[in-house]
Amino acid sequence: MPASTINLDDRYYPPLEVKVDAQDAGKEVRTVLERRLGVSRKLLSQVKLTEHGLTVNELRAYTSAKVAEGDVIRLRMEREESDDILPENIPFQIVFEDVSLLIVNKPAGMIVHPTHGHYTGTLANAVVYHWKSLGERVRFRPIHRLDEETSGLVAIAKTGYVHQQISEQLQAGEVDKRYRAYVYGSPDPSSGVVNEPIDRDSDRPHLRVVRPDGYPSITHYETAETFGAEQEGGGAAACIKLKLETGRTHQIRVHMRHLGCPLIGDKLYGPDEGGIERWEQAVGRQALHAETLSFVHPLTKQRMVWHAPLPPELIQLEAVLRGKS
Template identity: 35%
Template sequence: MHHTLEWKIKEVESGQFLRDYLLHIKKISRKALADIKFHGGEIKVNGESVTVRYILRTDDHVSIAFPPEKVSDWIRPHAVPLNIVYEDSHLLVVNKPPQLPTIPSRDHLEGSLAGAVIYYYQENNIPFTFHAVNRLDKDTSGLMMIAKHRYAHDLFVRMQKEKGIQRSYTAIIHGELSKHSGTVNEPIGRREGSIIEREVRTDGQMAITHYQVKETLGNASLVELILDTGRTHQIRVHMSYIGHPLMGDTLYGGKKEIIERQALHSSSIRFFHPIENREFFFESSIPNDMEEALKALRD
């Protein structure tokens, strides 16, 4: 089964090669165009197959049929209920529970958000594979964007690199911050000798985290965090670096006295949908374990 997109050419778009229209106006990558040509896709104008050297005219109807997508052998479909916040032909926004990895690992092929999404696709005859726009750690809960097809994934990832997707997180941290708002601007890289742990290091990648205290809870704080960059473990590393690790985050100095996993939740997301031409904003309340942790701290 193919996925097809269609457009009607405006007067200001006429006179150019179809290739330039697809590359520069519709932002289809050169690799995607090559896949269409060599792997079973199709490009048509007014119902007739054409090459990308076709010169467009006003009111032409352009249709692109993308080749079928193959699901990776690493992803095992399995029936895990998906909390779908939004869905259209190009995008899923889901609310990921804690303790569910985004993708399977070599040692644990079963039980992942990717497997749950593929199962959902198969049950609903959706001919795509898993394309995460953003990823969350296994024990981080909250909102995730999943592009349904490669073209949408390319658009959203490009938008994310250009800071067109705004995400905020809610966390419970150890201690009381001296300033109620601030920014941590410190590069992050992999800790030597570890394939998992990250740290602030001069040769790392630029990483910027903004924080604001929402509530002070004795020797703990509820904070909102907004990222300018999306490095692995960024919030966890930055908060630990300034002396306020996330509760439950034993990898970076937190303790499990109140909660059994890092108290981190992806709580809101705002973006402009480049295919639907609409802005979207979604919010997600913190899950029960974080609510219980807050209740214990307030009592």
């Protein structure tokens, strides 16, 4: 049955489309799609198995077919759903959403994806409910994650292609992720780069540590503000702005502890002798927030930037550190 006589919207996401130009005339479909759209071989192999997944001028085509100038190649990915994730009506903040991408501002205390022992109450449960309430059939594909007690921006792809494209930007260091942290003490020097490998602690596998045989890990930091050399009831604190060049588990927390400036409220990597109680109570969790995220949108090819304002608990912590609360 010709594609034009059936409702493809029910089965497929909106198609990716390429009009063959003179430069690509005579080349194979797979070559054109790889060059023009960056479609991976793995993704292409999945798509071509479906009836209307790959067409040239709306006729089913093989990836090895050669195309002529003016031909229109369309790539359609089947709609998927996360059937193993229970939809839950949990409020969350949407920063941006279109047909292919969702950016959310995750609150502290929420896990991104269900894990053993945490099958409900996660961001995934909330997002799946949101999509179902809109009548959308979408699989939950987080491009990166945040720790449970870290707030801020999380990107979620709505198609396999978008996930592949942004993941490649991550691997190439083209995704700009910036964080704000509040720490004990202040780094010396006040700005710089921590280039120290990270891996699991041999004695406590749930923890990460700096170790020579670990995975390359690079964190850029800059002191934005300090809060008194000798405050009543404790020593100095600082607000630190950070940019990740790599994305290891607990990377910022481990690197800041390595600098001698552990995060306020961090239960795993906090001060060995205990923190300042009023600071810890003010924030109620580790003082880390993913405040800026930027990458090239895979469909529009435009670089986009998203921001998440400081949540109330970090505003409260700032006030306490400044002696205003």
